[in-house]
Amino acid sequence: MxxxxxxxxxxxxxxxxxxxxxxxxxxxxxxxxxxxxxxxxxxxxEKTWKTVDELSAAAKAEIDLRTDTPRDARIVYIPAEPYPFVAPYTAEEMAYRAMEFPHVSRWSHAMADAFGSMTSGGYLNQGVTVGLNFYMLENEATTGGVPAQLRTAPGREFYRMVFYYTYPPENLGAQDLWVLYRTDQQATTKLDYFAYAPSLRRVRRLPQPRRGERFPNSVQSFDDIVGRDAWEFSWKMLGTDVLYETVRFPTTRPIFTIASPEGIFTDIPTSQLKMMWDTYPFYRSDGGIECYVVEGTTRADWLPNYGASKMIYWLDRHYFYPLRIEQYDEDGKLRTVETRIAKQENRRYKIRATPR
Amino acid sequence: MGHGRKKKQAVLVRFIQMTAAVLMVCGVWVQPGQASWFGDSWSRFDRFLATFDPAGRYVRQPVEKQVPALTFKGFYRQWTDVMLTGEGRVGNRKKDFRFAQLQNLFELEMHYQFSPNLELTSVNHFLYDGVYNWQDSAGLYAPRINETSRKYHNFDRIVRELYLSYRTHSLDVVIGKQQIAWGKMDGQFIDIINPMDRREAVQLEASDFEYRRIPTWMANVTYFFGANSLNLLYIPNFEQNRQAVPGSPWFSPSVPPSDLIRKANVPLLKLARHRKRPSFADWGDHEYGARLDVSMEPLTWGLIYFYAWNDDPTSFIIGRHVANDQVVLDRLTRHTRLHHFGITADYATAFSGVPVVGELPVVMRVEGLWTKGVKFSDTQRVASAATGELNSGLITRDTMRAALAIEFAFPGNTSVILQPSLFFTFDWRESLGNGFGGGVGDQWSVIPVFFVGRPFRFTRDRLRLELTVAPYLSGPVREWQGLKTKVVASYNFSQFITGRLIYTAYSSGGRRDIYGQYDHWDNIGWEISYEF
Missing domain, CATH: 1.20.5 (Single alpha-helices involved in coiled-coils or other helix-helix interfaces)
Incomplete structure (x- = not known):
């Protein structure tokens, strides 16, 4: 045996x-x-990007590589050239144009905001809010947005946002009111923050979030949501690139449900989702979108201890819409990559509706 | 209680303590996604939990689809507190129990929208506390006096809120049974509208006020004009505070008579608890409140007035007689009228150039309440009454309670709050007892509360630790009344399930002092909550 x-x-x-x-x-x-x-x-x-040195003469003629352009006489930290600027554009001017397009756009609108984050282990954090956003400078219909914000005196409010939480259940009924202020080096308060908690039964004023620091259980920081002010960064042109894809959908997500402004829901295959929708007139013949790539370095005299040392923006050449944003931490390590798919719905403002 | 049972209970307590410790360590050290100890099983379990919402998926969502005008939510919560100190006699109590609570609370909140402006809301609570049945204790007999200590068994407690609301851009009208929070501090300062169920005595936290306030029937109207608002309240239905019932875990050990006498004299206990209360049917017995809020960015401030009843009754001497050659004072317990005048203000700013942290956002909150006409029992007057002088044994004084909270937003989503609180009795003298708004057994009390809390990034913010320290100082007599320390570790198992471990300690102070009397009530608790 x-x-x-x-x-x-x-x-x-x-x-x-x-x-x-x-x-x-x-x-x-x-x-x-x-x-x-x-x-x-x-x-x-094929290499899709070109550094500034590699650009053709024609491409170079569209951009202005200077970093010390004349300053405005009244507001000394913004460009003297009036917004929305004309070609050739400096990297700084492109950044001012891109200011129009943060997570919460700079015009009055209602917003259904579904967001989530998932860890590598599978922990899922989701949320759904309904946002009512009032741009206080709306009455300046032709020149609203960034130029109106620039003309607002520092310390004055220019935007109010209300977010009503509908999901997850623990947050149902919670509401946030954000009152945004125009800031400069003296008036540094960016936000008045009021929160209604159903469990507290009362609106409570909270300290403004630290601007560069992400919210708990979230990838986004306060500035990622409300946008950054171009004058708080030093800008330089890195070159150009052609993007063929921004948001990548997993193979398990073949269908995407979209909502129209009229409230109609439509299922469309994710493979048909284009980076700037079908209505964008400037796709290359191979489907790519030509972008400027600009780098914004945090100015320590404006944003001490900000958390992010620099940002790199891929801006579409025609609207200066940011399709990809890379954020680097204080040690220069890549912290987050934000990619976007967008569709232009608001054609009310010439600045936003008309390409450069 | 037999030795066998005691031993079993001790083993059970030890087992629970060990389990809690292990869970705490796991919660701290297991990093989601890294699956360090448990391999893929932890990740699989995590993924399973991430979408585990049976009540939401199979009940709430289908019902809401069928009835679009109806929305509802709810939670099930289990709280357990175990005392860390042994059994024995403490003050006037026979403390022969280890579990301070084994509470199971199920909440169901429903909203039915009749029109965009008109909505019916109902909030229902179903509570069962196992401390009276799941441990063998002679010292816990509260359900014999009041069944509410063990479970909610009547309409008043089960139907917590039931109101109809009509809301427009400039006007809110809410009529029905409801709770209103006027204050937002750690502790009650201008939060005076609803009475409170204080079954946990000193362990009652601001985070529990939502579940411990006693809603009352009232009309609540708010008019909004510009950035300001005016809130008017009419409360015909008076409710009093519910203190910890004799024979409940948190009944004060400093209150005589001893448990044995009380336990043997339940009719006496019920008589002592009998009180003359304001009448719903009498217009003169109703309460009225007004609050004005003004926004002057970055400052908001408000003024309040509340013509109210004292939520705790006062014992009046109404006569005297001699029994067994001893003078006995006849007493009647009833509520008294109070005038509350309050202020509240918030101010937000951000300090620039702060070393190490750079910009430091700050919010300052102030709440203050001046109360006119508080009745205090006065031993001098009681002594006079005993000798034949005609008086109630009470004296009237004004009191003030106020708090200033300074909240800082430090890096790493770290919140730090400093909140000194003051309780003060005007024209105080040493013969006075306790009264609404004043210091406990003293002219003044100061509680400088310190709070710090932050989530931890290595757990993807799922773990959050909080520390609260609340020393109780008073003068000119008692000076130091003890220290309360609380450490909370909360962990999000998913968006629907949250667990908390809570350690609460009451240190130093004397047997008659506010925290000192609970020196043997140090406890560790855990809480599991599922929301759908």
């Missing part, structure tokens, strides 16, 4: 050895068969 066990044991060892050999051989084969095409693909892939 004991001998029989030994024999079986030897046989078992041999079998295990053979199995290991087979598995390792298979792995070796699989690894190489996958790796080789990737290397070939990388070599064959």
């Amino acid at each position: 004991r001998n029989a066990c030994r024999v079986m044991s030897r046989e078992g060892k041999a079998e295990r050895l053979m199995r290991h050999l087979f598995v390792w051989s298979l792995l070796f084969f699989l690894v190489f068969s996958v790796t080789i095409p990737v290397v070939e693909g990388a070599e064959g892939a």
Whole structure:
């Protein structure tokens, strides 16, 4: 009996050895068969970006590489050239144009905001709010948005946002009121923050969030939501790029439900979602969108201890709409990548509706 | 209680303590996604929990789809507190129990929208506290006096809120049974509209006010003009505070007579609890309140007035007789009228150039309440009454309670709050007892509350730790009345399930002092909550 066990044991060892050999051989084969095409693909892939030095003369003629353009006589930290500027554009001027398009746009609107974050372990944090956003400078219909904000005296409010939480259940009924102020180096209060908590049954004033610091359980910071002021950063042109994809949908998400402003819900295949919708007239023939790539470095004299050392924006060449934003922490490490899909719905303002 | 049972209970308590400790360690050290100890099982469990919402998925959502005008939400919450100190006699109490609460609370909140402006709201509570049944204790007999200590069993408690609201841009009208919070501090300062169920005595926290306020029938009208508002209240239905009932875990050990006498004299207890209360049918017995809020950014301020009853009754001497050669004073317990005048203000700012942190956002809140006509029992007058002088044994004084809270937003989503609170009795003298708004057993009391709390990034903000320290100082007699320390670790298992571990300690102070008397009530608690 004991001998029989030994024999079986030897046989078992041999079998295990053979199995290991087979598995390792298979792995070796699989690894190489996958790796080789990737290397070939990388070599064959077209480089989509160009540094400033690599730009053609025609492309260079559209941009202004200066970083010390004349300043406005009244507000000394903004460009002297009147908004919305004309070509050639400096990186700073592009950043001012991009200010129009933060998470909460700079015009009055109602907003259904569904957001979420998921950890690598699968912990899911979701939320749904209904936002009512009142841009206080709306009456200046032709020149609202950023120029009206610039003309507002520092310390004066220019935007009110109310968010009503409908999900998850623990937040149902909670409401936030954000009153945004125009700031400068003296008037640094950006926000008055009031929160209604159903459990407290009362509106409570809270300290304004630290602007560069992300909210708990969220990827976004306060400035990611309400937007950044271009004059708090130093801007420079990095070059151009062509984007072919921004938001990537998982293969498990073949259908996407979208809502029209009229409240009609439509299912469309995610493969048909274009970066700036079908209505964007400036797609390249190969489907790409030409972008300027600009870098904004945090100005320590304006934003000490901000948390983010720099931002890199991919701005579409025609509307200066940010399609991709990279944020780097204080050590210069990549912190977040924000990618966007957008559709222009508001054609009321010439500035936003008309390409450059 | 037999030795066997005691031993079993001790083992049970030890087991629960060990489990709590292990859970706490796991909560702190298991990093979601890294699955350090448990391999993929933890991640799988995490993913399962992430969408685990059976009541929401199978009840709430289908019902709301069928009845679009109806929305509802609710939660089930289990609270358990275990005392860390052994059994024995403490003051006037036989403390032969270890569980201070084993509460199970189910809340169901429903809103039915008749029109965009008109809505009916109903909030219902179903509570059962297992401390009276799940441990063998002679010292816990509160359900014999009041069943509400063990479970909610009547309309008043189960139907917590039931009101009809009509809201327009400039006017809110809310009529029905409801609760109103005028204050927003740690503690009650101008939060005076609804009485409170104080079954947990000193352990009652501001975060529990929502569930412990006793809603009352009232008409509540708010008119909004510009950035300001005027709130008017009419309350025909007076309700009093409910203190910890004799024979409940938190009944004060400093209150005589001893448990044994009280336990043996339940009719006496019920008589002592009998009180003459204001009448719903008498217009003169109703309460009226007004509040004006003004916004002058970045300052908001408000003024309040409340013509109210004292939520705690006062014992009046109404006569005297001699029994067994001893003078016995005849007493009647009834509520007395109070005039409350209050202020509230909030101011927000941000300090620039603060070393290390740079910009430091700050909010300052102030709440103050001056109360006119508070009746205090006065031992001098009681002594005079005993000798035959005709008086109620009471004296009238004004009181003030106020708090200033300064809240800082430090990096890492760290909140720090400093909140010194003051309770003061005007024209105080040493013969006075306790009264609404004044210091406890003293002319003044100061509680400088310190709070710090923050989430931890390595847990993806799922773990949050909080520390609250509340020393109780008073003068000119008692000076130091003890220290309350609370540490809370809360962990989000999912968006629907939250767990909390809470350690509360009452240290130092004397046997008659506010915290000192609960020196043997240090406890560790855990709470699991599922919201749908």
